[in-house]
Amino acid sequence: MNWGNHYDMDSHHEPGACKKSSNLLEFDPRCKGDDDNARDHSCPGLYDHSICLDNFPPAKAPPNTKGGKCLIYDFGIREQPEFGVTMANHFGCEVHAFDPSPVSTEFAKKSLADGTVKNYHFHPYGAGGRDGNVELFEYDWGQVSILNFARHVDLKKCLDTKDCGHVNPPHKSFSLPVKTLPTIMKELGHTHIDVIKLDVEGSEYVFLEQMLDTYGCPPCDQLTLEWHHFTFDQRYGSGSSPSINAISTVLRSCGFKQFFHYTAGGWPSAEYQYTFMGMHNVRYNIVSFIKQKY
Secondary structure (H helix, E strand, C coil): CCHHHCCCCCCCCCHHHCCCEECCHHHCHHHCCCCCCCCCCCCCCCCCCCEECCCCCCCCCCCCCCCCCCEEEEECCCCCCHHHHHHHHCCCCEEEEECCCHHHHHHHHHHCCCCCCCCEEEECCEECCCCEEEEEEECHHHCEECCCCCCEECHHHHHHHCCCCEECCCCCEEEEEEECHHHHHHHHCCCCEEEEEECCCCCHHHHHHHHHHHHCCCCEEEEEEEEEEECCCHHHCCCCCHHHHHHHHHHHHCCEEEEEECCCCCEECCCHHHHHHCCCCCEEEEEEEEECCC
C-alpha cells in the first residue's frame, strides 16, 4: 500500500542493477567528443533513452525473430529514429518501430521504407490501452498525444487589453490506430522482447496498465520510457506520483529494477495551460528498468 516505502519512484535509482548503462550516443560518429566544438549539435535530444549493455546483445536470439541478434520494440519515434536504427545497425537487432502521428508516417515513407535499414520495420500505429482507432491531439513538434489541451487565458491579450477571458486555441485532432502489446506481439509472431522503448506522449499509462493486466509481468528484459504529465501528491512529501508509483511497484514485484533516471523528481513543464486543466506542477522524466536474473 505504500509503494514499497519508496515515495519517489519516478526518480528511484538503483545503479547496482546495471554496470554499463548507455544512451547509445557513443555509437553515433556524429556525436563523438566532450566539448561543443567536437559535438555535432544535431545530437542533443536524439539519444534520451538508456539501456543496459551488460551481456547485451544476448547470447541467444529471442524466439520467432527474423534472424536478428535481439528484438527491439520502439514506440514513438517522431522524425528521430536514431535509437532503433542504432540498435539495428550496431547491435544487429530486429527492430520494430511504431508511431501513428502524421509527421512520423510521412517521415517513414521517405526515409524508413523496408530495406533502408537492415532489420528495421516501421508500423504506422501507436501504443494503446485497447485496439482500434482513438482520438489523438496535436502536440509538440508535430506529434500527437492522448492529452487534449483545455481552453486557457491568452496572457498577452490579457495584459494588453485587459480582456482576460478564456480562449479556445485551434487544436487539431486525428483518428489514429493504436494497438495493445499482446495484439502486436501476436500479429508479429513474438513471445519475448529484449528491449521496449516507450515514448508516447502520455499513452504510456494505459499501454503499461493493459500490458500488466494481461501478462502480469512485462514480456521483456528491459523497459525504457518517458513519463509524461505527472504531478506530485503532497500528502507524501515533495516527490510522490501515485500513478507512477503503482506501475513501478508492479514492475519491482516482477523483478525489474530502475537503473536509470534522467533527473531526480523529473523536470517541470513551462506550459501555463496545464493550470487550467487542473494539472498543477506537471512534470516529465525518463527512466529505464532491467529485469534481474537470478
